[in-house]
Amino acid sequence: MRFTRSRTLLAAAGLTLAGALSACGNAGGSDSESTDVNVEENAADSFEDGTRMKELAQDGKITIGVKYDQPGIGFKGAADDAPTGLDPEMGRILAASLGIDDQDITWKETISDNREPFLQKGEVDLVIASYSITDERRQIVGQAGPYYVTGQQLLVKKGSDIKGPDDVKGKSVCSVTGSTSLEQIEAKGAKARGFDTYSECRDQLLDGSVDAATTDGAILLGYAAEDPDNLEVVGPTFSEERYGIGYSKDSPEMCQWIVDTLKKAEDDGTWDKAFEATLGKSGVDTPTPPEMDACPSS
């Protein structure tokens, strides 16, 4: 960055203002803490012409698809202005590197089913929605990362007979229709009960219609943290989910930018802070950020 002294001062003033603004915005939400990210000044200059990053930086706005129903990962309550969680934090870090402020990020709810279509049709620029990296998905969209690694676990009512993945045979287990989690638990002999959202699964679990709910441990920890008297996460993880950031195959140049930006955030401690402010609240220790995959050469 070619910072002059006055520009640095200006940037500092801008940041203070942004901090003050976000502090106001946060006053209404219950636990919408978020980390401070340094919004780059003149970010557009640092990208080559013709790249999607340059376009986004010049437009000064970006649309990011996140989940709205996963506490700790991506969650937006009815009264909240913006979603909170690890995924939106990653989005804010990436947007900041393009010089885009929080208020210029358009959040869009994505569910498991519409993540690829949203990227393909350009309805969102990035998908950061507990989006596990798989070979099949990488054939049609780009996935950079992983920025977080978790694994499938089980959420049960306190005192349940189910202590781990070996106890689910013949039991009703809820997850989101179409998810790999539900397929994996079906393969273990459980009766698969598919609903549209994880919060519906939690409700089905609480009223006794299903015996357990299953998906990535990170998501389940979020629910258990919300209702620690009734719910608990049991058993070891029985899969490895590597969360990646989805981008359109039309802009392969975005991969290296995502990896570089996240690497920087991991090195300077922003990643740790983002984790502590979100998933870390459920009591888990902040893990070492995972090693990221190399970008496909093209």
Next chain:
Amino acid sequence: MDWLADGYGLVLRAFLLTIELGVVAGVFSMLLGVLLAAARVGPVAVLAKAAATYVLVFRNTPLLMVFVFVFVALPKVDIPQLSFFAKGVLALTLYTSAFVCEAVRSGVNSVPLGQAEAARAVGLTFGQTMQEVVLPQAMRAALPPLASVLIALMKNTSVAAAFGLIEATARMRFFTNDNADVRTVIFLVFAIGYVVIVELMSAGAFTLERRWRVAR
């Protein structure tokens, strides 16, 4: 088409559940619908009012709301838990029977009043009049709208996909999620499955229509 080769058992099982839901809910809807129609056209004012209210409520409620009621609200009431299949059948039956009632009622109304009057004149009771004279003629007239209602029911079973029942539409979402590169093909295969089921139903209805046809 690897996904279909590997997973055709799952596809068939899913369509089997779709058909089971449609058939079981169809039988219950017909039973309840005919009873409701009899109540609506019958001479007992209280029953007629009750049946009319039932139709008013369930014909004007979106099916999704009925499902939410059965799957989310009902389990909170202190009654024995129903299985997921039973809850799906219950939701579909509550909704569809209102339409069956109206289709049957339209059939009953198409039978000239003189028929019922003649039946009463030869000494048949109300029950006999309905069973022996009015309903056989009414069912013939009600057949085309009834076929539409039951076909709609078969397709409406897909709402259950979001309520713990892995029928065809739910299974399709597993395949599209795992094989995102061939979404369109998967969608077409499942759409063809529904078309086949519905075509069989309309062929059946058409055969009945021809068999019941009489010279007037």
